Amino acid sequence: MSRTKLAFYALAATLSAGAASAADKVIFQLDWLPGGDKAPIYVCIHEGFCSEAGLEVEIASGRGSTDAISRLAAASSDIGVSDIGALMAARANEGVKVTAVMSLFNKGPHAFYVAKGGSIASVADVKGKTIATSPFTSSNVYLPLVLKDAGIDMADVKLIKADPGALGPMLMTGNADGIIAWMTDLTRYSNQGKEAGKEIIALPWSAAGLELYSASLIASDGFLAKRPQVAARFVTAYKKSVEFAKDNPEKAAAAVTAIVPELSSEDVQGSLKDTLPLIFNEVTEKDGLGVFETARLAETWHRVSEAQGIDPVKLDPETMVNRTFAATE
Amino acid sequence: MQSRTPVAFFKQVLALPGITTIAALIGAVILWEAAARLLSIPTYLLPPPSAILGSFSSIGFERWVGHIAATLRVALIGYAMSIVIAIPLAVVMMRSPFLSRTLYPLLVVVQSTPVVAIAPIIIVVLGAGDAPRIVITCLITFFPLVVSTATGLAATPPELIELSRSLRASGFRETTQIRLPFAVPYIFSALKISITLAVIGAVVAEFCASEAGVGYFIQLSTSLFKLPQAWAGLLVLAAMSLLLFQAVVLTQKLLFPWSVPKNS
Numbered sequence: 001m002s003r004t005k006l007a008f009y010a011l012a013a014t015l016s017a018g019a020a021s022a023a024d025k026v027i028f029q030l031d032w033l034p035g036g037d038k039a040p041i042y043v044c045i046h047e048g049f050c051s052e053a054g055l056e057v058e059i060a061s062g063r064g065s066t067d068a069i070s071r072l073a074a075a076s077s078d079i080g081v082s083d084i085g086a087l088m089a090a091r092a093n094e095g096v097k098v099t100a101v102m103s104l105f106n107k108g109p110h111a112f113y114v115a116k117g118g119s120i121a122s123v124a125d126v127k128g129k130t131i132a133t134s135p136f137t138s139s140n141v142y143l144p145l146v147l148k149d150a151g152i153d154m155a156d157v158k159l160i161k162a163d164p165g166a167l168g169p170m171l172m173t174g175n176a177d178g179i180i181a182w183m184t185d186l187t188r189y190s191n192q193g194k195e196a197g198k199e200i201i202a203l204p205w206s207a208a209g210l211e212l213y214s215a216s217l218i219a220s221d222g223f224l225a226k227r228p229q230v231a232a233r234f235v236t237a238y239k240k241s242v243e244f245a246k247d248n249p250e251k252a253a254a255a256v257t258a259i260v261p262e263l264s265s266e267d268v269q270g271s272l273k274d275t276l277p278l279i280f281n282e283v284t285e286k287d288g289l290g291v292f293e294t295a296r297l298a299e300t301w302h303r304v305s306e307a308q309g310i311d312p313v314k315l316d317p318e319t320m321v322n323r324t325f326a327a328t329e
Numbered sequence: 330m331q332s333r334t335p336v337a338f339f340k341q342v343l344a345l346p347g348i349t350t351i352a353a354l355i356g357a358v359i360l361w362e363a364a365a366r367l368l369s370i371p372t373y374l375l376p377p378p379s380a381i382l383g384s385f386s387s388i389g390f391e392r393w394v395g396h397i398a399a400t401l402r403v404a405l406i407g408y409a410m411s412i413v414i415a416i417p418l419a420v421v422m423m424r425s426p427f428l429s430r431t432l433y434p435l436l437v438v439v440q441s442t443p444v445v446a447i448a449p450i451i452i453v454v455l456g457a458g459d460a461p462r463i464v465i466t467c468l469i470t471f472f473p474l475v476v477s478t479a480t481g482l483a484a485t486p487p488e489l490i491e492l493s494r495s496l497r498a499s500g501f502r503e504t505t506q507i508r509l510p511f512a513v514p515y516i517f518s519a520l521k522i523s524i525t526l527a528v529i530g531a532v533v534a535e536f537c538a539s540e541a542g543v544g545y546f547i548q549l550s551t552s553l554f555k556l557p558q559a560w561a562g563l564l565v566l567a568a569m570s571l572l573l574f575q576a577v578v579l580t581q582k583l584l585f586p587w588s589v590p591k592n593s
Contacts, residue, residue: 033549061540067449076456165551169373188554195371261392262549262558 023056024230029080030061031068031215034260036271037184038081039252044241046255053237055230059259064136066090072098072220078227079219079234083138085304087218092305092315099224102217102235102290102326104242105278107206109182109214110139110146113171113189116199120178123150123208131157132176134164139180139205141307142212146205172196183278187270212300213292214278217326224322235325239290245272246280290326297321376557381564384557388546397565399541400531403459404573407466408527414467415474416516420504422475423482440472444530448537462539466530470523477519481512513588517581524573528566543569 028041041059044050050057060077062068065086071077073096081104090096112131114120120129123146133140144154162170168189170176173196181189186202193200217238224231245252253268279289287293301317304310333341342348358378364370365377372380385393422429448465455461485508493503535544543562550558582589 033552035553059540060538061545063449063537067538070449070453071456074453074456076453163551165554168554169371172371172373192373192554195373260549262388262546263553267553 025056027077029068029077031065031082036268037275039245040241042256049237053233078223084213084216088304091320097221100216100218100321105214106283110205112178112203114178127152127156129177132160132170133180135161149209168192184275186274292321380557381560384561396546400543403462404527404531407463410467411471415471419478452538462534465534469530470526473519473522477515481515482508485511525570528570
């Protein structure tokens with residue numbers, strides 16, 4: 001997209017936001033159930049950033065990154081959040097018409113959770129241990145890579161697949177030496193550990209050398225092509241909401257609980273606190289919020305293609321991102 | 330006047346309908362609570378009944394009503410849709426051996442396909458909203474209705490059919506005035522099975538995609554490690570199934586009292 005076009009969209013966004021009598025409807029697709037890690041979209045709605053941008057946003061919960069990508073590809077939803085690794089694989093294998101427009105997690109959220117003082121103190125210690133994971137987490141894709149980096153063969157780890165809700169109890173009862181979960185759940189697992197009289201620690205894979213983009217804002221190509229002004233306004237409002245959540249975590253948590261009263265403020269704040277370091281960190285300081293830096297994007301694809309056994313030439317990662325929408329201010 | 334002994338009174342109480350079931354249930358709950366407390370079972374493994382009851386109030390009444398209404402809406406519309414499809418289909422299959430031979434294997438294939446496996450595909454195809462959830466519920470509920478109705482229609486005594494034909498009754502009259510009334514007990518047996526399946530179907534659909542409903546609530550609670558809240562949702566589902574089942578039983582008693590078995 002040329003800069004002239006971009007300027008046009010930005011101008012159109014400003015004008016239409018002010019003049020819009022009827023808000024543009026946007027269906028936002030989550031990759032999982034509501035929670036603190038999804039706070040920005042709730043902030044966007046509750047704090048009025050979306051309505052100020054002339055948008056009426058409806059949130060659809062998802063059941064995993066693949067589910068979210070499928071629904072965007074089928075145009076059931078317009079824009080949403082998903083793991084970019086899953087999108088890369090879907091683009092390379094199936095050619096899905098979905099594009100990433102803004103980076104959210106510039107570090108992978110994947111981690112081993114273990115009990116402090118147990119048999120695992122570092123990633124290298126998982127050799128010969130029993131590790132529990134949920135069947136559909138994207139972390140499973142990267143596990144062979146993080147093990148390989150630590151000099152461990154997959155066959156040296158006993159991997160158990162279990163429902164996500166069963167992972168914590170398996171760790172607490174000692175049925176598993178460690179579990180695989182996201183850093184966004186650190187507070188929840190720590191609280192569960194306290195109840196069991198155990199201190200739970202996380203061993204993030206990013207610290208073990210797995211440097212990649214993860215959760216990203218992605219949109220259906222049809223939405224971007226047919227309603228580019230709406231997409232531009234949405235991305236701007238969403239970015240504003242992400243920054244608001246960082247500066248006002250309590251208000252952000254209140255926004256989530258106002259829309260989803262089943263969630264407790266304590267849970268949401270804990271999850272949001274765990275999530276923010278995946279968005280705001282040294283990578284963000286260097287590259288900026290929401291940026292897809294070329295080398296890191298290429299490294300992400302290199303890791304994804306290696307992990308999934310996909311020929312790297314099947315996808316040029318630059319063709320599946322569109323940086324112009326996040327650059328619109 | 331003869332005074333009643335305590336033993337006789339106790340026997341009379343035990344003879345009250347449902348009393349033994351309620352007593353067994355209360356006993357199990359007391360045992361469960363005592364075991365949870367005495368053995369200090371953590372709530373993330375098995376929450377005590379008191380914690381489950383407490384979690385009912387942590388969710389506002391309005392929110393409960395919203396979730397229950399969402400599940401009920403899908404379950405009842407899916408159930409109604411399956412009745413509308415299944416009974417005429419069974420009649421058509423009874424009237425036409427050709428259609429019966431053609432459709433029956435297809436129905437078995439549909440029933441043998443795990444709905445849980447195809448639910449995500451249905452949701453992607455039909456998009457957001459109630460439509461995919463209603464279709465999933467209908468898929469789960471309609472097979473018992475078709476089979477039972479077809480069995481009931483076919484089980485009409487041949488002498489009644491011969492009599493109607495000797496009186497030159499039309500095929501329509503034969504179906505509506507002889508075969509269908511004869512099939513009513515069969516249809517209601519299937520309706521009782523299907524109403525509980527309708528709740529299961531709605532929950533399966535909510536597990537795949539939804540923003541409200543008791544199934545969604547249970548999934549959300551589990552993802553947040555709020556086991557007592559998830560158990561509360563389970564209790565609501567059980568109560569919902571029980572009430573819907575009783576509603577079908579009552580409907581049969583009110584509308585077709587002659588079809589109710591004498592010893593039921």
